[in-house]
Amino acid sequence: MTALSDLSAHSAEALEAARARVCALHAELTRWNLVTWTSGNISERVPGTDLVVIKPSGVTYEDLTPDSMVVCDLRGERLDGRHAPSSDTDAHAYVYRHMPEVNAVVHTHSTYATAWAARSEPIPCAITAMADEFGDDIPVGPFALIGGDDIGRGIVATLDGHRSPAVLMAKHGVFTVGKDAKAAVKAAVMCEDVARTVHLAREHGPVERLPQEHIDALYDRYQNVYGQREGSDT
Amino acid sequence: MTALSDLSAHSAEALEAARARVCALHAELTRWNLVTWTSGNISERVPGTDLVVIKPSGVTYEDLTPDSMVVCDLRGERLDGRHAPSSDTDAHAYVYRHMPEVNAVVHTHSTYATAWAARSEPIPCAITAMADEFGDDIPVGPFALIGGDDIGRGIVATLDGHRSPAVLMAKHGVFTVGKDAKAAVKAAVMCEDVARTVHLAREHGPVERLPQEHIDALYDRYQNVYGQREGSDT
Amino acid sequence: MTALSDLSAHSAEALEAARARVCALHAELTRWNLVTWTSGNISERVPGTDLVVIKPSGVTYEDLTPDSMVVCDLRGERLDGRHAPSSDTDAHAYVYRHMPEVNAVVHTHSTYATAWAARSEPIPCAITAMADEFGDDIPVGPFALIGGDDIGRGIVATLDGHRSPAVLMAKHGVFTVGKDAKAAVKAAVMCEDVARTVHLAREHGPVERLPQEHIDALYDRYQNVYGQREGSDT
C-alpha cells in the first residue's frame, strides 16, 4: 500500500495531474446529458501507483474541483480528501484489482442505456458507429446490490475478454472502462448515443445485427486507423 | 398568525434567506427542463415561523428575484410581496398544515412524469435509482380541480405515510415534498428522470418491478449512507 | 392604406416598439426549440394602424435585428424593410383581415405538434395545462399550399369562434394567434409542450379527454384569475 506521504515526486505529480484530469472530465458527463443531479462518477488509476482518484459522493457537478477529488487505494479506502468517495468506489476498486489493463472506470444512469438495462437486454450491434467503438453487442451484467464487491464482480465477469468497454448492469445503469479516463468517458458517451439510436430504430421495425465479418472489419479499422497517429491524443 | 412586522430579528433573517434560496432554486427547474413558460413553482416553510415563501403567479423564470417571492401564511393568504402568489398556493398551504415534517413543496408539469399522470398510472419501481430516491412506486393522486383544498387534500392523502416524496396528480402533473426546498427540487428532478427512463424501457418489452427486499435495501442505504456526512449539505 | 411617411408620431413610435418586440420574441422560438434553421416566424399588428411587422424570409435567427423586421400592409405588401417578408406573409395578412381581435400570429414546425399535423389528428384535451391554455382540443385545419390565401383561409375557418389559439395545419405545422405577440408566442410554446406530453402519454395506453365541465372550469379560471392582475403584463 502506498501511503500518500511516501509518494515520489514523480508520483505526486502524476496524482495532481490525475485530480485535474478526472475533475475536468466530469464536465463531459453533464455536457452530453449522461447524468442527473449528483448521479454518475469517474475514476482513474494514477499512472505508476496503486492509487485511484474518484468523484466525491453526492457533490453536485458544478461544485467539483480538483481538490475535492478523493484519493483511494485499490481496496477503495480513502487515503486523502475531505469528502467521502463515491458510493460506487467499491465497484471501481474491484475492477482495478482484477483488470490490470483498465486504468479508468465511468458510471452513469444515462437514459437510453439504462432503459435497455431495465429490461436486462443487450444492445445489438446494428450500426457502424457501434461496431467501431464496441466491436460487438453491448452486454448486460447481473443485477447486484451496491456495497461490497457484487457490482465489481459483475462488471469484471461481463467485460473481461469482451471487446466492449461498456456493460449494462441489470436494472441499474452503465459502467465503462478504458485505458485512461478520456477513453472511458468516450465509451460512456458513445454507449448512450448508440443505445438511443438503436432504441429509436426498433420502434418502427426489426433491426438486424451487422454481419460478424463487417463488425470485425469496422472494429479493427477504428481501433487501429481512426484518429491522429502523430503524437496527438485524440 | 405571525404578522411580518412582529417577526423577531432571527425570523426576519430566516425569511430573507428563504426568499433567496427559493428564488435561486427555481433556476434548477429550468436547468433540468422541468417547466415551460411560467408553469411550475417552489415554496418553502420559513424555519421557526408559520410563514411560507412561494413563487409569484405567472412571472417568467428569468424575471424572478428574491424580492419578487411572495410571503404567505399557512392558509395561503399573502402577507407580503407586490405580486399575487402562485395559483397553486392553496395546495402548498394545505400540505404544510397537514404534514408538519414537510418544509418544502415543488410543482411541475414535467413531460414524462405528466405523461404517466395523464394515464393515471403509477411509475413502477423498476430501477435502482428509483429505489434509492423514492423507495417505492411513484403513486398517483386523484384528479382535483385547482382552487380550494382539493389538490392539497389529494397530495396529503397519497403521500402521508408513503416513502415517495413525489406524487403524480391525475391528468395534471407532479408535486414533490421535502425537508427543505433543495430536497423537494431534487425529488422533482429525479422523478422526471426515472419517469423518462421507465417510459422508454417499456417501449420495447415488459419492465419488472424490483423485488421488495432489494427496494428496501437500496432505499435504506441511500437515505442513510449516500453523500457527505461531515457537515456538507450535499 | 397607411403610407409609412404619413404615420403620426404616435403610430411611428408604436411601429418602432413593435419592431423591437417582434424581433426579441423570435428568441423565444429558438429558446424553446420550436424552430430549425430559418423556419418559423412571428408577426404583430402595430397598435392603432393597418400595419404588420413580420420576420424577413430565410434569415437566420441570430441575424435578426429590429431593423431587419419587414413592415407590410394588411394585404401582405411590403411597405418598408430591405428584406423580403416571410414567405408566410399572405397567411398572416389573411388572418389580420378576417379576425380583427387577433393582433399577432406565430408559425412554427415544432416537432411534436407537426407530428400530430402529419396525421391530421387533433390533440385531445387530456391534461389540465391544455384545458388552461387551449380550453378544448387543438384542432386540425385543412391541407393548403403556400402562396395566396389558402393557408390563411384554413386558419380562420378553423380558429374563428374556437377557444384554442392554436391550429395544426394538416401535413404542415402550427399557427397560433393572440391579442399580442407575447400571447401568440406563449400559445406556440404551450402547444408544443402539450403535443409532446399527450403524444408520450398515449404510447403506453389510452388517454381520455377531460370531462367537458372540467375543461370549462379550468379554462375559465386560467383566463380570468391566473397571473398578475395589478398592472403586470405577465
Next chain:
Amino acid sequence: MTALSDLSAHSAEALEAARARVCALHAELTRWNLVTWTSGNISERVPGTDLVVIKPSGVTYEDLTPDSMVVCDLRGERLDGRHAPSSDTDAHAYVYRHMPEVNAVVHTHSTYATAWAARSEPIPCAITAMADEFGDDIPVGPFALIGGDDIGRGIVATLDGHRSPAVLMAKHGVFTVGKDAKAAVKAAVMCEDVARTVHLAREHGPVERLPQEHIDALYDRYQNVYGQREGSDT
C-alpha cells in the same frame, strides 16, 4: 493536380476563406445536436481549384481551428495540414470527382436519421417542410464499408439525378451534398428535423406521403422563391 505552392494569389485567398468557412460551420453540427464526440465532418471544394478542405480525423469540435482543417486533392490525398484528414475523406473525394455540381459534403450519424438508416428505410415525403427542402423521399443508399470508394460510389449512385441532397447510408448514417458548405449543412440539419418529425408521427398511426403534385409545387416554390433574392446569401 494543383500543388499548394503553385496556387495563384486568388486561389490561395479562396483556400483561406474555405478553411475559415468550413471550420465555422462545424459549430452548426454541434449546435443542432447532429454529432457526438468527434463523429461527423464537413468538406468543401475550394472554388476555382481542385482542392478540398475537410475536418481532421478524431479531433473534438471545440478544438477545431481554420488552421487545423486539412487540404486534400480530389483523390483524398493530403496536400497540407498537420493532422490526418477525416477517415471519410475517400467518400467525400469520390463525390467531388463524380458530381461536378456538388461543392460540399456533410456526414453525420444524427440520431433519428440514423434510426431510419438502421432499418434501411427511406423517409417518406409526408410534410411540407420535407417537400420544400428534399422534393422527394429521402433515399437509402447501400451498406458499404469505410475505406476505398464503396461509400462514395453508394452516395453517388443514390443521389445522382435525385432531388434530395441527403442520403441515408444503410446501417451507418447520413451524407448530404450542396452547392456550398452552408447548403450541405442546412440539408443535414433539415434531414434530422424531418426524420424526427416523421418518426414521431408514425408512432400513433399511418403517415401518408404527400401527393406528387403537391411535392412538386412545394419544391419548385421553395427552391425558386423562398428567402432573400437581393444579394443576401440566406
